[in-house]
Structure formats: C-alpha cells, structure tokens
Amino acid sequence: MSDALIRARALVAGWDSPATAPLDFVVESGRILGLTGANGVGKTTLLSALAGRARVFSGALETRPGLSLSLQTQDVPPVNGVPLSGRELLALTGATMAGLPPWLAGRIDDRLDRLSGGQRHYLTLWAVLLAPADLVLLDEPTNNLDSAGVDHLAGVLRRLAGAGIGLVLVSHDHEFVERVCDQVIVLGEPAHVV
Amino acid sequence: MWSDLFVLPFLTGLCLALVLPVLGCFLRLRDEWLAALAYAHVAAAGALLALIGGVMPALGGMAAAALAGGGKRLFAGRLAGGAAFALLLLGGWAVAVLLAANQPLAEQLGHSLFDGQLYFSGAAQLALVAPWSLFAAVALVLLSRHLLLARVYPDYFTARRLRAWPVVLGFDLVAALTLALATMTMGVMGGFALVFVPAWIAFRRARRWRSALLLSSLVGTLGYGGAFLLALRLDQPFGPVLALMLIAVGLIIA
Numbered sequence: 001m002s003d004a005l006i007r008a009r010a011l012v013a014g015w016d017s018p019a020t021a022p023l024d025f026v027v028e029s030g031r032i033l034g035l036t037g038a039n040g041v042g043k044t045t046l047l048s049a050l051a052g053r054a055r056v057f058s059g060a061l062e063t064r065p066g067l068s069l070s071l072q073t074q075d076v077p078p079v080n081g082v083p084l085s086g087r088e089l090l091a092l093t094g095a096t097m098a099g100l101p102p103w104l105a106g107r108i109d110d111r112l113d114r115l116s117g118g119q120r121h122y123l124t125l126w127a128v129l130l131a132p133a134d135l136v137l138l139d140e141p142t143n144n145l146d147s148a149g150v151d152h153l154a155g156v157l158r159r160l161a162g163a164g165i166g167l168v169l170v171s172h173d174h175e176f177v178e179r180v181c182d183q184v185i186v187l188g189e190p191a192h193v194v
Numbered sequence: 195m196w197s198d199l200f201v202l203p204f205l206t207g208l209c210l211a212l213v214l215p216v217l218g219c220f221l222r223l224r225d226e227w228l229a230a231l232a233y234a235h236v237a238a239a240g241a242l243l244a245l246i247g248g249v250m251p252a253l254g255g256m257a258a259a260a261l262a263g264g265g266k267r268l269f270a271g272r273l274a275g276g277a278a279f280a281l282l283l284l285g286g287w288a289v290a291v292l293l294a295a296n297q298p299l300a301e302q303l304g305h306s307l308f309d310g311q312l313y314f315s316g317a318a319q320l321a322l323v324a325p326w327s328l329f330a331a332v333a334l335v336l337l338s339r340h341l342l343l344a345r346v347y348p349d350y351f352t353a354r355r356l357r358a359w360p361v362v363l364g365f366d367l368v369a370a371l372t373l374a375l376a377t378m379t380m381g382v383m384g385g386f387a388l389v390f391v392p393a394w395i396a397f398r399r400a401r402r403w404r405s406a407l408l409l410s411s412l413v414g415t416l417g418y419g420g421a422f423l424l425a426l427r428l429d430q431p432f433g434p435v436l437a438l439m440l441i442a443v444g445l446i447i448a
Contacts, residue, residue, distance in 0.1 A: 051353050071353040077346045082223060083400040084346065092343055093350070111401055112346075127347070137353075 003028040005067055005135045005166045006050060010059035013049035018057040020046050025185055027135065032157060032167040034177040037187030043170040047137050050168060070133035074140050077124050079112040086112060086123045095130035101152045118144050129156060135166045142173050154180045203315040204422055209327035210376050211388055211418035215410035216334055217372055218393030223345050230373055230389035232279035234382040235286030236262045237374035238307045242293040242300040251303060256374045263370025267363060312380045312432040323375055330372045337365055384433035388414050391440040398448045417443050
C-alpha cells in the first residue's frame, strides 16, 4: 500500500444487515474517488463503513496504519440555540480560515444559528474539510449550496487533492462528481468504474 | 455582615456561584439540564441515608451522586433521551421524602437540603467546596473542546478512532459531585437556579462560547451576591430568594 490510504476487497457493508454489493477499490493520497448510484444502493453506508460507523459484513477493508480521517455526513449539526461562532467551530476541528469564500469570511464571528442554511452548511463542511486529516470522506457535500458555493467547493477539493490528501465523495450530482473526481464508481448491480 | 458567621457561608456560596453557571452551560450544551435536578435529589437522598447510617451526610451525598453519574452509563441504551435523569430525580426525591417522613433526624436535614440554608455553612464546608470548585473549573476547561465537538461534530470520535466515553464519564462525575456539594451547601433549588438560569441567559445573549461562559458566571455571581444580602437583610431562607432574584434577572435580560 504505497500511496494507498484504504484498500477494499469484495467489501460488503451494512448496518443491521448487508446493504451493498461486493466492491473492490483503492483510495490513494492526492486522488478523489467518487461514489454515485441510485438512491438506496448503499453509497452512504459504504462511506460510513470506511469511517468505522457501519459494519463490514464480508470482504476486507485495509487502512493505512495511523490514518487520520475526517467525515462529513448529511446530518445537520445541532447548533440552534448554542452560542458558538464560526471562528470557534473552525478552531475546534483545527480547520484553517485561509481560503474561506468572501461571503462566509465576513460572517465568521457570527453565531452559527444566525447564519443562513447554506452558509451554515458550508461552514460546517469547511470545518471538516480543512481539519488536519489524511483522508476526507464527504456525503452529499453540494446539498444546500448555490452555484457559487459549488464552484468554490470544487476548487477546494482539487486544492486538497493537490496537497496530497485523499478524498472519497458520495454525491447524486453527476456533473459535480465528474468535474472533480479522478475516479468514479457507480454503485449498483453490478458496480462499475467509470 | 463581615463576621465569620456570614463570611464563611458567603465565600462557600461564592465558589459555587462561579462554577455552577459554567457547569450549567455544558449541561445545556448537552441537553442535560435536567441532570442538575436529578443529581441534586440523589445527593439529598444519599446525605439523608448517610445521616441515618451514622456517616457524614456530605460523604453520603457525594457518594450517591457519583454513583448515579458514573452508573447511568451502564443503562444508557435503555435510558436515552433524558430518561435516566428523570428516573434519578424521581428516585432521589422519593427516597429523601420517605426517609424524612420516618426519621426525625432526617426530617431536619431534609428541610435544610430542600430549603437551602446556606448560612449554616462553616469552615469545613468551605474547605471542601473551594478546592473542588477550582478542580471542577479546571476539569471543565480541559474537557471543553471534546464536549463541544461531541455536540457539533459527533462523528469526530468515530472518524478519529478516539474513545468518547472517558470524556463523557469525566464530565458526568464532575457534574454529579459539583451538584452534590451545591445541594448540601445551598439546597436543591438554590443549586438548580444557579445551574439553569445564568446558562439560559448566556445561551440567548452571548455571541461566542467563551463569552457565554463569562456571562453566565457573571450573572450567577451577581445574582448570588444580591440574593445573599437580600436574604440576610430580610431574614429569609437563601434558596428561594436566590431563585426569585435569578428569575427576575433572567426575565429582564433574556
């Protein structure tokens, strides 16, 4: 596993029961792997298995020793009513503020629950994306983002990959996936690499 | 006012007035504000049990609260959604009332625990409360980052292959023991008022987490000082005066 961060062999993942078809893939440093497919094929479950949240029912999942992971999920962080600013959120995860889009940098000292849904989503996404990690796992990161946000995100993902960070991206947004990913796996029966 | 008779109780309560609002912020962050009442009632029951058993009530109260704080993890699967705290509250209240109803000694202590007679605190109580308050404040500062992460980024621990339980257990024990001491110093509702109201105000008004902690502590300390003087001047029990003062401050500021 020279540049390989994660190597899956005939991996079947699920929660209470197997939910994905057997899958082989490798996630390498500096590359972005996209996972797409119809609803219910197990994209999020597979991502969760990589993060240690979901179960591996069969096959093998090897991770590089000492691998540091960041995981962004579709769950909205419960920050309503909590007096926490964007700057404090980034400090918590160790994410840098350098490179924040101007429409967010200007509101970095506002409480998270005073931001719009899109601003809050991008800031919490940023807190995960820019946290120190070898591998970043993203689940539908373009949700709630307008076109400016999507463009900015695409640039950030390529910049992270350029810095040697590996990324796995689950998305139903085929255009976005094809635009930023180095390799795409379409989950289904059978799964295939594009 | 400045005789030992009043200075010692004042300083004892002041230590708690500084730390309880900060603890309240973390309990509110975790949606566990009911824990304040639960641990207080369990501590009261433990203190009464200890009294009847011939042990120092303070030890009994702290032991019962620590047992509740640490032990509730064992039933976490069955007692999600705050059920653990509701059951602890009911259990602690029931045991305390039954003991007070059947033991004359326990009845007397029970009244002071529920009414909040801060003025009976002496040097021994201050010697217990002051170092513990300092320890609790330091522990909360050390646990702060992980407690915040557990709220805003719950997957952090899983993704980083870290164990969350030492943080949670450490916080539960700090909360339980601090509330046990508060109960035995200023009563069940006096302690609860200092945990709940300043944190509630701070969560509504503060723009940042750090300023929320400072604001809650400031409100708690000022409210405590005012209530202490007022209760003394009017010759009234401290707990209810503190609760009414904090409610008034809360309604004005929040």
